[in-house]
Amino acid sequence: MTPGFFKWSLVTSLLLVAFLFTQCGKPFADKGDLIYSTDASGLASPMGGVNPQSSLEAFERTVYQVTRQNCTSCHRSSQQPIHANDDSQVAHNALLNQYKINFTNPAQSRMVKKLRDEGHNCWSNCENDAQEMQDAIVEWKEMIEAEQAPPVPAQNFKTTAQSRTILAERDLVTAGTVIHTAMAGNATLTAPMVLRPAVGMNPAYVEAPNNGVDNNLGAADPAAGIARFTISSPAARTNGALWGLVNIGSTSDDSFYAGINAAAVQSWTSPVTNGLFRWMRMTGNHNLAVGMNTVTVRERKNGAQLAKILYTPDQNFIPGGEGTAGTITLRYPLDALGVAGASLEVKLEDYDAFSYRLSALRINTTRNLYVANIRVLLNGQYNPQHSNYTLVDQMVPAGGAPLSPANMIVLKEGGEATDKISFAFEILEFR
């Protein structure tokens, strides 16, 4: 593969998906949660020859037609995701930011399952409506693909062995304790609850803005901001503990209400954390049902900040740093790929019921190693939606180095109990 060809293939076939289908708004600028840019001009500049408008235009002619026709009464502005907003760019970004569209498997999109499996506000017959939505997503995808050049064939890549299942990898660090996490970046929000981006070492979080006025709302106050997190569980669980990763500035900003599914929300007050995000246990014992669960966190005092939630049936479990708080590190020896002594590592978190988040991709090596165009494979398959790391093109010095500051959302396929992750490299060689 010549460098020229490599460059060409990157620009023409990968940039569009890299920028549009993942959470990667500013891949080279920002180390934190990368949120899909809601600013169309922000997308345009780094994309070279690819027309950044093509996904939007395709959306306007497909899914947007369906949502404008049938979903405006709630999803125009008040109800997240605002996929029927008057501004098509805002509607488009809301769907992609919140992972409601699965281009690899359109039938698995939340926008389709919401109609087919949950009968959510169908306009005629739910099965027909779901099919219409699915067809619109397929058409949206095909319109974008029509603008892409064919990707580099898989046989030209060097591929690692697969990890254990995500569940088995997690069991290694939590000694078998079951934990489920969900992150602020993917909560469904009701105003005034807002998402604040990650800055430096601080994670992205949600809060009801303080605006200099303290409040203390009741548990059912209609003006309260709400964050709804989704957790999917393979089994029913009872009497578990719910934890929040919170930053509490003062006792005027120290409370939420929280509850799971139909259970009444309970008031939860946290100690002050002095500017740091800390894991604090929420009030009470909580249950999970089999399948999808909604954890509702309501505003009590504005200014209280929440970055993550964690559920565990183990009353004695205390979330700490890496590993025990939902982040696991996957490690891949690369000896069998012709670079003896080198290894790849990446952090993985359970982002929410539908996705994992990868971050901190890194190579360890004892010799200078050139690496370019990395694909993440889920259960052995590459999905062009998962393309952030295809942009890697780097000489890693002896001693090792981080490869990409970008985080990447990987859509779950079978869930933690079956999903396995591996990596493929177009170029991986000592230099």
Ligand code: HEC
């Ligand atoms: C009568 C109001 C109403 C209408 C009309 C409505 N929705 Fe919703 N929608 C809601 C509410 C409330 C929520 C949040 C609670 C939930 O998840 O069900 C929501 C959430 C959602 C979500 C995100 C949550 C998830 O489970 O992923 C999607 C996707 C969605 N709606 C799709 C649609 C589509 C598609 C239409 C149009 C066919 C539609 N909705 C019409 C009220 C509505």
